[in-house]
Amino acid sequence: MAERPLFRRVAVIGLGLIGGSLALAMRRHGLAGRLVGADHNSDHVAQALALGLVDEAGADVGAAVQGCDLIVLATPVGTLAALAAAIAPHCALGAIVSDVGSVKELVLREVAPLLPPGVHLVPAHPIAGTEHSGPTAGFAELFEGRWCILTPAADADPGAVARIESLWQQVGSMVEIMDAAHHDRVLAITSHLPHLIAYTIVDTAVGLEESTQSEVIKFSASGFRDFTRIAASDPIMWRDIFLNNREAVLDILQRFTEDLTALQRAIRRGEGETLQDVFTRTRSIRRSIIDARQA
Amino acid sequence: MAERPLFRRVAVIGLGLIGGSLALAMRRHGLAGRLVGADHNSDHVAQALALGLVDEAGADVGAAVQGCDLIVLATPVGTLAALAAAIAPHCALGAIVSDVGSVKELVLREVAPLLPPGVHLVPAHPIAGTEHSGPTAGFAELFEGRWCILTPAADADPGAVARIESLWQQVGSMVEIMDAAHHDRVLAITSHLPHLIAYTIVDTAVGLEESTQSEVIKFSASGFRDFTRIAASDPIMWRDIFLNNREAVLDILQRFTEDLTALQRAIRRGEGETLQDVFTRTRSIRRSIIDARQA
Numbered sequence: 001m002a003e004r005p006l007f008r009r010v011a012v013i014g015l016g017l018i019g020g021s022l023a024l025a026m027r028r029h030g031l032a033g034r035l036v037g038a039d040h041n042s043d044h045v046a047q048a049l050a051l052g053l054v055d056e057a058g059a060d061v062g063a064a065v066q067g068c069d070l071i072v073l074a075t076p077v078g079t080l081a082a083l084a085a086a087i088a089p090h091c092a093l094g095a096i097v098s099d100v101g102s103v104k105e106l107v108l109r110e111v112a113p114l115l116p117p118g119v120h121l122v123p124a125h126p127i128a129g130t131e132h133s134g135p136t137a138g139f140a141e142l143f144e145g146r147w148c149i150l151t152p153a154a155d156a157d158p159g160a161v162a163r164i165e166s167l168w169q170q171v172g173s174m175v176e177i178m179d180a181a182h183h184d185r186v187l188a189i190t191s192h193l194p195h196l197i198a199y200t201i202v203d204t205a206v207g208l209e210e211s212t213q214s215e216v217i218k219f220s221a222s223g224f225r226d227f228t229r230i231a232a233s234d235p236i237m238w239r240d241i242f243l244n245n246r247e248a249v250l251d252i253l254q255r256f257t258e259d260l261t262a263l264q265r266a267i268r269r270g271e272g273e274t275l276q277d278v279f280t281r282t283r284s285i286r287r288s289i290i291d292a293r294q295a
Numbered sequence: 296m297a298e299r300p301l302f303r304r305v306a307v308i309g310l311g312l313i314g315g316s317l318a319l320a321m322r323r324h325g326l327a328g329r330l331v332g333a334d335h336n337s338d339h340v341a342q343a344l345a346l347g348l349v350d351e352a353g354a355d356v357g358a359a360v361q362g363c364d365l366i367v368l369a370t371p372v373g374t375l376a377a378l379a380a381a382i383a384p385h386c387a388l389g390a391i392v393s394d395v396g397s398v399k400e401l402v403l404r405e406v407a408p409l410l411p412p413g414v415h416l417v418p419a420h421p422i423a424g425t426e427h428s429g430p431t432a433g434f435a436e437l438f439e440g441r442w443c444i445l446t447p448a449a450d451a452d453p454g455a456v457a458r459i460e461s462l463w464q465q466v467g468s469m470v471e472i473m474d475a476a477h478h479d480r481v482l483a484i485t486s487h488l489p490h491l492i493a494y495t496i497v498d499t500a501v502g503l504e505e506s507t508q509s510e511v512i513k514f515s516a517s518g519f520r521d522f523t524r525i526a527a528s529d530p531i532m533w534r535d536i537f538l539n540n541r542e543a544v545l546d547i548l549q550r551f552t553e554d555l556t557a558l559q560r561a562i563r564r565g566e567g568e569t570l571q572d573v574f575t576r577t578r579s580i581r582r583s584i585i586d587a588r589q590a
Binding site for chain 1: 373397422423424426441442444471480481482484485486487488489490491492493494495496497498499500501502503507510511512513514515516517518519520521522523524525526527528530531533534535537538541544545547548550551552554555558559562563565567570571573574575576577578580581582583584587
């Protein structure tokens with residue numbers, strides 16, 4: 001007799017890289033009895049069905065969530081509040097609503113009040129991704145060996161939190177539970193600022209005269225290339241992240257700008273020792289990341 | 296009968312990643328009759344001999360270059376002028392002096408005047424490297440499929456330029472000949488600015504309170520990690536690059552800062568369309584790099 005799956009019926013709203021990969025991973029590990037997808041992009045729906053990411057799919061989010069014991073919102077964070085309002089009347093009592101977004105205070109602030117009593121909210125953020133987007137970019141192994149951060153409210157239902165924790169562990173992730181505001185500050189430095197910087201430097205290159213631009217592409221292996229990969233991430237997703245983690249991003253950006261100005265000043269004044277000191281202490285962080293097996 | 300090697304006797308001054316890799320590559324492809332190394336670091340000399348990078352090695356650069364038809368300077372760019380002064384009295388007539396540094400106007404300005412008449416200068420810059428340093432980091436394949444930029448003076452000896460071009464082609468590189476000042480401007484955006492930015496963002500993280508710093512390491516896979524690899528590059532080498540390509544670096548840094556300030560303003564004012572426009576146009580550069588097979 002087959003074991004009962006962790007969730008009987010799962011709706012995945014948003015069939016992009018993360019939603020699609022999670023559907024594939026849940027299927028591979030037998031975590032969902034039935035998988036229902038929804039996406040406002042009809043191409044994504046057709047691709048998700050053709051690829052077998054979900055058992056059924058359509059554009060109607062209200063229909064998708066009906067009778068589900070797990071609803072995963074996997075759309076850009078700027079859409080979450082409207083999406084919560086749209087699904088709220090259709091959520092079954094006892095259902096768990098989760099998400100996969102890179103900004104978490106927003107979820108507690110804007111999504112939680114819209115959900116009916118008896119529907120549990122457990123926000124999640126898998127630290128995983130590639131620069132590719134859409135259902136065709138998904139793969140079941142995306143979350144293996146990666147961290148997933150949960151940011152439930154202080155009064156969240158412990159049973160619901162435990163089930164979401166189990167979900168992410170069973171698709172191969174390590175789970176950390178964290179305060180939402182703290183999450184947003186940590187991600188501002190580890191993820192949001194690096195993306196902003198990468199987008200900026202690539203855009204600076206785009207602004208150069210055409211002849212130089214073609215040489216930038218030709219000789220990109222000398223450092224620039226690594227930034228272009230990051231700066232190829234989904235534009236809407238990232239627009240929403242910056243708009244919705246504004247304070248934490250602006251705060252860390254201010255620190256970054258101060259540090260950059262200090263280096264600029266050292267270069268202008270020819271202060272080699274200052275440069276060497278900075279370049280030496282940054283080396284040790286790489287070693288720590290290798291030691292933490294996140295390299 | 297064995298073919299005559301491209302160079303009869305080659306001195307490699309500086310047995311780090313690039314010097315060591317070039318020695319290995321020249322040996323593998325039979326380009327040097329005899330390889331002589333020199334390094335002021337006695338550990339590097341011992342390692343280079345133990346690894347068989349060179350046939351003989353020591354600390355005395357004057358002795359190393361004697362009787363050589365090729366002398367490669369593979370030390371940080373800040374040392375090149377002093378090194379040229381030290382080897383000048385010992386260079387054989389007709390010898391070619393080359394280098395591998397990431398700043399090229401400096402070489403024509405500071406090294407060329409020190410070399411005796413009849414000694415040819417052909418500056419070179421292989422666009423290749425890793426974040427590792429020292430003789431043990433070297434490998435013969437480092438230059439395969441990578442660009443090498445030559446920046447000879449307008450009046451350089453064509454035969455000497457052709458031999459250096461042949462050297463880099465035979466170790467697997469594609470060669471481009473470029474004006475030195477133009478090289479320095481192109482590399483300021485493709486390499487020097489990315490490194491400066493990466494060093495800065497990692498240093499910003501180093502400046503955070505200890506508890507946050509350990510979380511930055513833990514969750515570095517979300518973007519930060521890619522910067523730490525770049526920011527683990529050799530501190531002395533990079534100090535010298537910034538001090539010696541000051542004008543071009545400060546100029547591109549100014550443009551970058553303007554672009555970053557514009558994005559900061561858009562975030563603060565909640566101007567999503569501005570963000571989305573930038574994040575969309577930067578995507579196309581990635582596609583060009585993939586098309587140019589430099590990804």
